[in-house]
Amino acid sequence: MVPEADFCPPLPLSYRLSPDQHFDLDPTLSCGQVFRWHRANGIWRGTIENKPVAVRQAGPLLTYTGCSEASLVRYFALDIDLENVLLTTGDDPYLAAAIRRHRGLRIVRQDPWECLVSYLCAQNTSIPHIQRMLHNLCARTGDEIRGPAGTAHSFPDAGAVASLPLEEKKACAFGYRAGYIHRTAEAVTMDPCWDERIREMDYEDARREIMQFPGVGPKVADCILLFGFEMYESFPVDVWVRAIVQTCYGVGSPAKTLTPKEYETIRRFGRRHFGRYAGYAQEYLFADRDHLVRLKRED
DNA sequence: GCCCAGGTGTGCT
DNA sequence: AGCACACATGGG
Numbered sequence: 143m144v145p146e147a148d149f150c151p152p153l154p155l156s157y158r159l160s161p162d163q164h165f166d167l168d169p170t171l172s173c174g175q176v177f178r179w180h181r182a183n184g185i186w187r188g189t190i191e192n193k194p195v196a197v198r199q200a201g202p203l204l205t206y207t208g209c210s211e212a213s214l215v216r217y218f219a220l221d222i223d224l225e226n227v228l229l230t231t232g233d234d235p236y237l238a239a240a241i242r243r244h245r246g247l248r249i250v251r252q253d254p255w256e257c258l259v260s261y262l263c264a265q266n267t268s269i270p271h272i273q274r275m276l277h278n279l280c281a282r283t284g285d286e287i288r289g290p291a292g293t294a295h296s297f298p299d300a301g302a303v304a305s306l307p308l309e310e311k312k313a314c315a316f317g318y319r320a321g322y323i324h325r326t327a328e329a330v331t332m333d334p335c336w337d338e339r340i341r342e343m344d345y346e347d348a349r350r351e352i353m354q355f356p357g358v359g360p361k362v363a364d365c366i367l368l369f370g371f372e373m374y375e376s377f378p379v380d381v382w383v384r385a386i387v388q389t390c391y392g393v394g395s396p397a398k399t400l401t402p403k404e405y406e407t408i409r410r411f412g413r414r415h416f417g418r419y420a421g422y423a424q425e426y427l428f429a430d431r432d433h434l435v436r437l438k439r440e441d
Numbered sequence: 442g443c444c445c446a447g448g449t450g451t452g453c454t
Numbered sequence: 455a456g457c458a459c460a461c462a463t464g465g466g
Contacts, residue, residue, distance in 0.1 A: 174447065265448040271464055272447080317462030322449085359449045380447035400448080401457075428447075 322357025
């Protein structure tokens with residue numbers, strides 16, 4: 143994707159994590175919360191605030207290029223006291239194991255529009271497919287952006303997505319989601335300050351509001367509020383989280399399709415059981431899904 | 442070929 | 455209100 147960058151340019155800027163500032167790039171960028179970062183030769187490449195960025199981690203030392211320190215700290219939420227956040231989620235053996243295996247995972251601060259489109263893509267498919275769709279969209283429609291970290295594609299704004307011909311959308315492999323993406327892009331073009339309005343609302347109101355976009359149901363809404371709006375009480379329920387909650391906590395039925403009523407049951411359980419940072423707990427459980435569903439098979 | 446994936450919208454009881 | 459089903463695409 144960024145071929146001329148493969149020769150490993152030096153990363154001149156550095157940021158040293160303090161001893162109690164737990165952070166690990168690998169689980170953070172590979173856990174499936176964000177879809178446009180890639181690692182090669184130990185260097186993660188992606189974009190922050192519409193600029194190409196490269197980051198590498200060696201223990202407490204982050205070296206990077208392409209953005210300011212303030213942008214780095216903000217994007218990776220290094221200002222959040224992760225230790226205290228995780229303390230509020232209670233002492234739960236399954237969550238504790240997940241935290242141990244994915245130590246340093248932080249929920250990054252995504253751009254709301256990119257997050258909205260990303261999770262429209264994310265319904266009923268796999269993470270590799272989501273990555274492919276978003277790469278295709280940006281390669282076709284995004285601007286080429288350059289900087290010290292090399293070149294990349296920007297994420298296209300709503301107007302650019304709305305005006306992308308249906309033929310080109312099909313070529314992005316959106317499948318049936320193309321219509322949702324098109325109509326949502328049109329709605330956002332008409333209402334460019336949607337994100338500022340959402341930011342003013344409490345979680346439940348924001349959720350109702352954001353579900354007005356076509357293709358945004360409970361799960362997609364919860365992901366957008368968690369990853370794009372820092373609403374950490376949000377507890378998205380996908381097939382994995384549903385299975386984990388069913389197996390580990392005995393909440394919900396093992397029925398085939400996840401009904402709205404059961405979604406509500408599991409979402410409420412998440413908030414009640416894990417507290418105001420339930421979304422953080424959810425993300426660790428999701429990251430640890432391979433291990434946690436193995437428990438189920440061994441029953 | 443089959444089943445499933447960070448689900449949602451629609452239509453039928 | 456609740457349930458079943460279609461929906462594009464790709465990986466196992």
